[in-house]
Amino acid sequence: MERNQNGSMYLKTLGLDPENQEAPIAFVESEKRMDGLFYRRNHFPYPEVDSDLLDIGGLTERNLRLTVAELKELPARTVTVVLKCAGNKRSLFSKKTFGEQWGKGALSLGTWTGVPLRSLLEKAGLKDGVQEIVFNGHDEGMQPGFDKTECYGRSLPLEKAIHPDTIVAYAYNGERIPECHGAPLRLIVPGWYAMASVKWLRTIQASADHFEGPFQTDDYVYYPHEDSDEDAEPVRQLRVNSTIQQPLDMAKAEKGEQIVKGIAWTGIGHIEKVEVSVDSGCTWEAAELEDGETEGVDYGWVPWSFKWHAEKAGIYKIFSRAKDSEGRVQPGEACWNRKGYGYNAIDRVKLKVLK
Amino acid sequence: MERNQNGSMYLKTLGLDPENQEAPIAFVESEKRMDGLFYRRNHFPYPEVDSDLLDIGGLTERNLRLTVAELKELPARTVTVVLKCAGNKRSLFSKKTFGEQWGKGALSLGTWTGVPLRSLLEKAGLKDGVQEIVFNGHDEGMQPGFDKTECYGRSLPLEKAIHPDTIVAYAYNGERIPECHGAPLRLIVPGWYAMASVKWLRTIQASADHFEGPFQTDDYVYYPHEDSDEDAEPVRQLRVNSTIQQPLDMAKAEKGEQIVKGIAWTGIGHIEKVEVSVDSGCTWEAAELEDGETEGVDYGWVPWSFKWHAEKAGIYKIFSRAKDSEGRVQPGEACWNRKGYGYNAIDRVKLKVLK
Incomplete structure (x- = not known):
């Protein structure tokens, strides 16, 4: 069953x-x-x-x-x-x-x-x-x-x-x-x-x-050009990255308290900060890291969460952006390469808050 | 295990x-x-x-x-x-x-x-x-x-x-x-x-x-407009439709014989024909229906397949288009509606044939 x-x-x-x-x-x-x-x-x-x-x-x-x-x-x-x-x-x-x-x-x-x-x-x-x-x-x-x-x-x-x-x-x-x-x-x-x-x-x-x-x-090589192998670089360390787990992309919710949660990880050092935007990246606030701020090297992922209040009905574009202890930050746009490796742009979902 | x-x-x-x-x-x-x-x-x-x-x-x-x-x-x-x-x-x-x-x-x-x-x-x-x-x-x-x-x-x-x-x-x-x-x-x-x-x-x-x-x-209502409920229609019969199962979208293949296969179905009558294009819809050829041409009403799906030969390396846009016994054909573009029902545009995948 x-x-x-x-x-x-x-x-x-x-x-x-x-x-x-x-x-x-x-x-x-x-x-x-x-x-x-x-x-x-x-x-x-x-x-x-x-x-x-x-x-x-x-x-x-x-x-x-x-x-x-x-x-x-x-x-x-x-x-x-x-x-x-x-x-x-x-x-x-x-x-x-x-x-x-x-x-x-x-x-x-x-x-x-x-x-x-x-x-x-x-x-x-x-x-x-x-x-x-x-x-x-x-x-x-x-x-x-x-x-x-x-x-x-x-x-x-x-x-x-x-x-x-x-x-x-x-x-x-x-x-x-x-x-x-x-x-x-x-x-x-x-x-x-x-x-x-x-x-x-x-x-x-x-x-x-x-x-x-x-x-x-x-x-497992980054080829930045469509038609030539120039400027190729081997794929090695994990880039700094985060993923929004909740809400799901294109979900609907009632007005009121909302929770955004997810995970973040990096290949060098540790995750120092995760920021969340609920207005398409205009303003950012720090999410809470589940383990507090780690030190040294962390090969795992860090769960994070962020509470906010949706007062108005409408469509919210929710972003997450992680920063690691090396100062690396997720970019607005991923670095395109011919084989499609290492995508680490700011993570994005849309949420519809109902009337 | x-x-x-x-x-x-x-x-x-x-x-x-x-x-x-x-x-x-x-x-x-x-x-x-x-x-x-x-x-x-x-x-x-x-x-x-x-x-x-x-x-x-x-x-x-x-x-x-x-x-x-x-x-x-x-x-x-x-x-x-x-x-x-x-x-x-x-x-x-x-x-x-x-x-x-x-x-x-x-x-x-x-x-x-x-x-x-x-x-x-x-x-x-x-x-x-x-x-x-x-x-x-x-x-x-x-x-x-x-x-x-x-x-x-x-x-x-x-x-x-x-x-x-x-x-x-x-x-x-x-x-x-x-x-x-x-x-x-x-x-x-x-x-x-x-x-x-x-x-x-x-x-x-x-x-x-x-x-x-x-x-x-x-x-379960088709609302064709973003901001009004005018022209709403209830969702009822299945629209004529097909799905390409193979190749997978964005797959890579060697030159030579290729097989496109999939399924087709409809809500009124039966599937009369499935056509496949390997050149972005410029030319179409009939796929083979697994059960031959059905008659009367068929509530099931019809498996279909199509063999072709890729002589040249390159990117092929492969389309499938089903037609039912009522003369309904999958459209080039799906009829957008606010709740996202009834998508039945021509099915599309891309295949990269290697040098």
Whole structure:
């Protein structure tokens, strides 16, 4: 029986082959973890992973082959992280771009436990000249535009790879990672768009070269021009961003007290302030951050809310704008790029207050 | 474990209080029924229905009180019907309208079994002067803009009420109706938008007057003007319509053979033709209808497909346009109305064919 008094939430299907599903982000209670509602973004069919081995090698003193059980014996680190598709909100660009038309739900919050990558690299011993660490997943296949089968592969610059919060995770919210989210092992790269957090992690290779796989040099690149690849920049840190969860866009309400609530997050430092406008951005007021003002680095999201009083009937354009501790602020218009990555314009909904 | 090789489909959440969920219509295999993926459209919280009684009265010779078991003993009729929210595709109006922002999935196909309403009205005996039959459901509540609690109520003109295909259904796809879709009894009004197919049916009243409940005279009315109620028309029969299921909007593909597929339906007669354009509507070709050309009345939807060859890389604007046996054709632009009902413009997707 599918009836329930409070309603039930589901993922929104954007594609099935491979599976791409969006979280019902407007309805996710901020304090809850998102088990079963974590967004799914795949380039290939789900792999059959029948091995729990991780191979580490390349430009290292020695090759390592570790089992999940062996990884669990090493000192662990736990991080709570927003993972977010670089294409989140792609459908909001006023000049449309091709690819999955993600709405606002290609992001999720989760707590991941694993071994700092840094300690695995120390075990293997990096040789001189290592510039990047390359990660390959078990997932592979052909995409439109590919000329051969590729596995999903990405690299990190050494500096990010050895950051103590970059981990090889074996647990999500205290349990085995769900198969669709990368079991048995997933790289977790806090603060970066989630293309970096390679699922079904199979190999880690130290390299003196720049990795040039298609998910590094073709996809996940900001191309600011329609017809040339000039001025291309790699997609890396999360831009500062916020999403209004309530009211829903184009909702109707009675006059009187209104609540605007949502979430905000960033890839560098922490969220310092969220401001809300109920008059199309003419005036702004500070929203209340649920956790107060955070300090240092926060890879999670911050729930926020704002109360106001709608005295008059009419149409209200409600905006939210987050600012992080690096001074980065959401822009009025998102920076258009050919593949539709990194949308972070001020979030906007319309509300009709009835007579 | 939520992993599966072919992906899994879910409803898309538009609201939880009350529950409004859209079917993943692009992924519904035409030949399958939609158990579990039937769209949900509610005005109120789900009612607790602890009675299986149906009361029939008003301007009748006698009052009837029937149990579901008694209804099942009467001659039955089975109809396969597209039920479709009048607000389906509301989000596609270029001038946005308030309310749930339905995409293309607020419609579903199902087979319903029940007793023709006509035979119940004959049993009760209609008195002279009956103009409408009024239906009330068990669901009730307050909406923004209401000044009191209302139950969901609608009427039908006598002619539609006594049509032999208008039934009081007790079964959906051969089973008890799911609670969220109206158990134990749902009125099914084939060919009309689904606001007429009252769920959790509680009472049927014959009336000499025009029913003026809010879901009859305020909602479910086409208001063609922004600031006046002039020229208002009630929402009734389904307009002729089609939806492209594949390719997905803004998808990318390799050069070569392409398949466009979708569904088409209408509220009067049957679908006679579906045409597809792959050049922004400059030229059109007939799609293949899965069931061949139907005859008479078809309340279901017709799957269709169209093969073509993309020789050149580029962006293709793919359109579909259905025509029914009444000569009605989908228009280039949907008829805007203040509440956003009845969108049926030519369906459009864009496809990028890669170099």
